[in-house]
Amino acid sequence: MKRLLALAVAALVGGAVLTASPATAAPQATTQAAVQAAGTGTGYWHSSGSQLVDATGAPVRMTGVNWFGAETGNYSPHGLWSRNYKDMLDQMASLGYNTLRLPYSNQLFDPGVKPNSIDAVQNPDLQGLSGLQVLDKIIGYAGTKGMRVILDQHRPDSGAQSALWYTSAYPESRWLSDWTMLAQHYKGNTTVIGADLHNEPHSIQGGGGACWGCGDTATDWRLAAERGGNAVLAANPDWLVIVEGVDCVSVTGDPQCGWWGGNLSGARQFPVRLSKADKLVYSAHEYATSVFAQPWFSDPAFPANLPALWDHFFGYLQKQNIAPVLLGEFGTTLADPRDKVWLQELMKYAGTGTTGMSFTYWSWNPNSGDTGGILNDDWTTVNQAKQAILQPYLIPPVGGGGTTDPPPAVSCAVTYHVDNAWQGGFVASVTLKNTGTTPLKAWSLGWTAASGTQITGGWGATVTQSGAQATAKAPTWAPDLAGGASTSIGFQATGASTPNPSGFAVGATACTT
Numbered sequence: 001m002k003r004l005l006a007l008a009v010a011a012l013v014g015g016a017v018l019t020a021s022p023a024t025a026a027p028q029a030t031t032q033a034a035v036q037a038a039g040t041g042t043g044y045w046h047s048s049g050s051q052l053v054d055a056t057g058a059p060v061r062m063t064g065v066n067w068f069g070a071e072t073g074n075y076s077p078h079g080l081w082s083r084n085y086k087d088m089l090d091q092m093a094s095l096g097y098n099t100l101r102l103p104y105s106n107q108l109f110d111p112g113v114k115p116n117s118i119d120a121v122q123n124p125d126l127q128g129l130s131g132l133q134v135l136d137k138i139i140g141y142a143g144t145k146g147m148r149v150i151l152d153q154h155r156p157d158s159g160a161q162s163a164l165w166y167t168s169a170y171p172e173s174r175w176l177s178d179w180t181m182l183a184q185h186y187k188g189n190t191t192v193i194g195a196d197l198h199n200e201p202h203s204i205q206g207g208g209g210a211c212w213g214c215g216d217t218a219t220d221w222r223l224a225a226e227r228g229g230n231a232v233l234a235a236n237p238d239w240l241v242i243v244e245g246v247d248c249v250s251v252t253g254d255p256q257c258g259w260w261g262g263n264l265s266g267a268r269q270f271p272v273r274l275s276k277a278d279k280l281v282y283s284a285h286e287y288a289t290s291v292f293a294q295p296w297f298s299d300p301a302f303p304a305n306l307p308a309l310w311d312h313f314f315g316y317l318q319k320q321n322i323a324p325v326l327l328g329e330f331g332t333t334l335a336d337p338r339d340k341v342w343l344q345e346l347m348k349y350a351g352t353g354t355t356g357m358s359f360t361y362w363s364w365n366p367n368s369g370d371t372g373g374i375l376n377d378d379w380t381t382v383n384q385a386k387q388a389i390l391q392p393y394l395i396p397p398v399g400g401g402g403t404t405d406p407p408p409a410v411s412c413a414v415t416y417h418v419d420n421a422w423q424g425g426f427v428a429s430v431t432l433k434n435t436g437t438t439p440l441k442a443w444s445l446g447w448t449a450a451s452g453t454q455i456t457g458g459w460g461a462t463v464t465q466s467g468a469q470a471t472a473k474a475p476t477w478a479p480d481l482a483g484g485a486s487t488s489i490g491f492q493a494t495g496a497s498t499p500n501p502s503g504f505a506v507g508a509t510a511c512t513t
Contacts (some may be wrong), residue, residue, distance in 0.1 A: 040098045040148050040397055044238040045193050046278040049321040051355065052240075062148065062326060062358035063394045064099025065092060065374060068365055071103040071154035075131045076115035077138065078365050079379045084122045086141050092364065093145040095374070095387065096394030100142055101328065101360040102135060103154035103199065106170045106178050109467035112451045125510060129503050130448040132185070132469045136505070143191035146397035150242060150360070151182060152196040152328075161260075163209035165198035165224055172224070176231045181466045183236035188442070194240030196328060197228045200261035200285060202247040212246045212263075213270035221246055222270050229274045237279075242326060243272050244283045245314065253312065258294070261285040261328070264314040271322075281324045281358075284314035286346060288332035288339040291370045297338055303345045310349055318357055331362035331371035334385055343386075347393050354395065361390060411436040412511035414445070414504040418497045419490075426497035430472065430489040430504075432511070437483040440506060445472045445489070448503040453495035460489040470501065 040062075041054025054060045067088075069078030079088065092100065107113060108131040115134050118126050126134055139149050155161050156170035166172040179195060186192040201210035201221040210221040217223055222243075229241035245264035248257040252265035262285045274280050289297035299305050311319065318325040330346060332339040350357040366373040366383075376383055415431040430447075434440050447470050449455065455465040461472040472489045474480070481487055504511040 047324050050318045052324045059354040061354045062099035064360040065097045066101045066363040068103045071105040073158045074117045076134045080118040082379045096396040098397040099148045103152040105155045105158045107157045111468040149192045150194045154199040180235045183232045187236045195232050196242040202260040210246050212266035242281045242283045259285050283326040283328040285329040288342045290333050290335045327359035329362040333372045410509040412506045414511040421497040425494050427492050433486040434481045440481040442479045443474045447501045453493045455491050455493045458491035463491045
């Protein structure tokens with residue numbers, strides 16, 4: 001569920017003067033046909049000033065939604081207990097959401113962690129998969145709808161949100177290695193376009209937590225984002241690097257504090273410096289008074305005070321052509337009459353068409369306790385009041401990430417054999433057969449290692465293991481596997497030779513065993 005947000009605001013608007021740029025200009029008229037033609041573009045994305053563009057230089061924009069759950073103890077997006085994942089993605093795309101923000105926790109990749117609460121009748125092809133393999137399935141199908149995906153490190157463990165990008169149990173080294181693994185895992189897959197490095201960094205009441213520009217490497221989120229972002233780009237130079245704000249910045253004027261992750265005012269003096277500057281996207285979170293009664297909602301000037309407030313926190317980055325801004329989370333129950341006004345004003349501020357500010361609404365899920373979702377509690381019908389406000393700003397997925405037509409059918413079979421075993425270790429071989437007629441190009445075979453085993457070396461492919469997820473990637477000297485052909489992979493591992501590994505799959509396609 002959505003995390004509780006800031007409980008206190010250090011500097012309130014009483015007597016405060018906001019540094020404001022002019023109100024957002026009325027968007028230029030854009031025909032729906034022209035918007036749809038732009039879709040989500042071609043290939044990977046980068047920035048030109050504050051505009052996101054595709055590989056051809058055409059303007060593109062995320063108008064998406066969050067589907068949470070993989071960051072929780074379910075270790076998979078919620079709702080799979082009642083609906084098929086393809087059915088839900090079909091519905092998202094048909095409503096006009098062209099981007100999916102997928103939260104996860106680092107704990108998702110721990111050995112022995114298994115997704116749960118996935119109905120076997122509704123989702124038979126997700127049974128027995130690891131958390132990463134479930135994400136692969138969702139991402140694979142989203143690509144066939146023309147949708148794009150951004151991955152969001154929502155929290156280190158599945159229990160609760162963390163003020164910092166790391167904890168004692170999941171140190172920064174793990175944060176970096178997991179991002180590197182994901183960047184490599186999805187390299188070449190144009191459905192996945194970026195990494196939201198950490199969700200809602202924030203300070204802690206009474207002292208501590210995240211800061212922006214303070215210079216302490218243990219707490220300065222701006223410096224950490226540079227380390228994380230450059231690690232991602234070293235592994236996958238095609239990805240966008242998405243950097244959220246913090247809650248409080250004391251040297252940029254009032255109000256000093258806002259929503260967790262929502263205050264990017266410090267980026268003016270202390271910008272994020274990446275090895276590829278055109279891959280940087282700043283991201284802000286913004287919520288309604290039904291989530292928390294921030295003082296600006298009771299200002300007599302409401303709602304006319306909102307554009308200047310947003311300019312101060314994040315909008316200046318977009319308006320001054322510094323960098324693109326993504327409204328990564330914003331949501332409401334619409335329980336308070338001011339909520340509807342706030343949402344309408346925020347959408348107007350973001351603008352229409354491909355030149356508007358990108359956004360991913362929180363959330364698709366109805367089980368977000370403080371916002372509800374686009375879906376009603378039955379996980380099927382749509383909350384028409386919310387959808388009606390968002391609809392004019394949505395750019396439906398047309399082409400773009402992945403393919404508009406389903407990719408050629410992939411089928412595979414795997415034979416697993418323990419060749420030799422001893423106390424504390426073993427050697428095993430995996431035979432992968434392409435049982436289809438289409439070549440498996442630059443194939444990558446994944447599986448879930450048995451608990452307690454760790455691969456120490458391999459041959460016949462590039463064999464690695466991260467957490468419980470093992471991967472064998474095609475060797476450079478033989479990157480393709482022809483239809484009907486087989487290849488043999490060997491590896492050595494520590495641990496017991498039984499039970500056998502499970503969940504063998506090429507990409508999002510499970511192999512028979």
